[in-house]
Amino acid sequence: MDKVYSRSALLTDNVMHYCPGCSHGTIHKLVAEVIEEMGLQADTIGVSPVGCSVFAYNYIDIDWIQAAHGRACAVATAVKRLTPEKMVFTYQGDGDLSAIGTAETIHACNRGENIAVIYVNNAIYGMTGGQMAPTTLLGMKTATSPQGREAAIHGYPYKIAEMVSHLDGVCYVTRQSVQSPAAVRKAKKAIRQAFENSMAGRGLSFVEIVSSCNSGWKLSPVEANRWMEESMFPFYKLGDIKAGTPAAI
Amino acid sequence: MANIKGTITVDVERCKGCGVCVGACPFDVLALSSEVNGKGYPFVCQARGEACTGCANCAVVCPDGCIEVFREICKK
């Protein structure tokens, strides 16, 4: 029999610390597969955030920089400018990228840094125990919105992917998910496109992956994926937001 | 007519029993075990292995990279 699927050689032997069914594991796997398939292990520098995926460096066998909370895009900016021949990407959650790191994200996008941003949006703060994120849906219950998010108190969830798509430095914005085999295959293509853009110097690529946090949402992994399809996707619509065209230079 | 036969191996100790693969299988091959692994998780196993086509959907959605997929095309 022929082997048709196995773990990427770039995934380390460490068992991931993520909860059962967490999307981070699947996305890590895709990142590792794409780097391996592009032959970029020796030419990739990843920047990990603060949040559940802070330990991304334990799982993908490449050089990593662990950034201060929210600052991954600033860190990656310098890495790419100082080593432009390398593929540089950040891996960030919704708290890191769209709350505390909004300024660094927007300005890296606006400067058109030749980096790829993998943005994992599960609408909640996983690591600190399920508090409200900027992306938490209205009515959604979290540790800091226990009666459900109310616009009058907490403001509205926001779509940073759409926001950055308006910036000239950004060449590619897409929103994907990883809850089904078809979705995973599409997400992988998007990550590959983003990494190719970084290598080709086309500007910043922004890949949002709408994800589940079943522990934070207090659902089983399978229920969480179903809830994500029913509740998250109508607000965070999947698909390309800005096509992979080079930025106007 | 070609008959496609598949099978999987599961890294039982790595599996966390999330069950995402079970729903991803188009042929209802997979189920979670009644036993648990060293970490206390039930793990995925082939309840109806004869139906597997080696499509790899289970491995593709597995967050922990526990599944390897094999496939054979037998000509009748």
Added chain:
Amino acid sequence: MQEVKLIKGNEAVALGAIRSGCDGYFGYPITPQSEVLETLMELRPWETTGMVVLQAESEVASINMVYGGAACGKRVMTSSSSPGISLMAEGISYLAGAELPCLIVNVQRGGPGLGTIQPSQADYFQAVKGCGHGDYNMIVLAPASVQEMYDFVFDGFDLAFKYRVPVMMLSDGIIGQMMEKVVMSRSRARWTAEEIKQMSDSWATVGKPQTRARNICSSLELDSQIMEQRNLALQARYEEIKKNEVRFEEIEIDDAEYVIVAFGSSARIASEAVSLARAEGLKVGLLRPITLWPFPSARIAELAGQAKGFLVAELNAGQMVEDIRLAVDGRVPVIHFGRMGGMIYSPDEILKALKEQSNG
């Protein structure tokens, strides 16, 4: 023939950066140090040495760009003034925790808060006690001339890479803004990728070849036992620095009965006060700490056995004076003389304060 230029302190930092083989400067405008970034943008070193210069969106971004560049084994730096350094405090702590070398220039202005754009030395505590969280120190160099603002870029990078620690050049608005001649004798090229690999292969994130384990630049460690070991290793390195790197300058100290201690711009004014005192027959000397951390505590303790008293002149409410008192340990009086809010003392005023002490 020597190349000599008449330039501002801030311009000296910019020229020092280009000629010291700096790979990247990341900064944000703030008075009174904006000429650093302005000069670099004017000179466009990316077209000559290949040095990257970037105006960031904030000091927070600047220091995190420095963090990223330092992680790649590059000589990288930033400059700012007091409120901007406060914004960088978190990033400096991360740099120290991840053991990354870099140079941070603080051209101090008066505080607290937005304060004033006039010069001050009120960031002494911030610089030498570690401005961010956690147990760490930076090497702190205090220039007293435009020449030293040029030279300390070289020295700063050398020390940063020797010990893999952040180094701060603690200047102020006087030296940053004033013009003096600078002998531009020192110059060196940027490191090649091969040189960086040879020096920093064990830690720099330049892409992982098959031949080594992956490098991870991080300050995070959740295992308390390992985290304590990391802290102990850092502290051991700091002890090495204290042993090897203390620098100071002495003027008229041999027979001094009274010692003025002053750093940076204050040392210039204090040295004039020493001349005035000597003209009156008073045995007064000056000790100028060049490294504020590590501090010349041992030399001060030694002088406490010779002198009748110390006067610490600094443009703040009394910061370095605490470190002098620790070193003197109560053996002789130590008084503080300072101005704040951008005000500066004259040599006469320092001498008057000293006479009041010696008469009291």
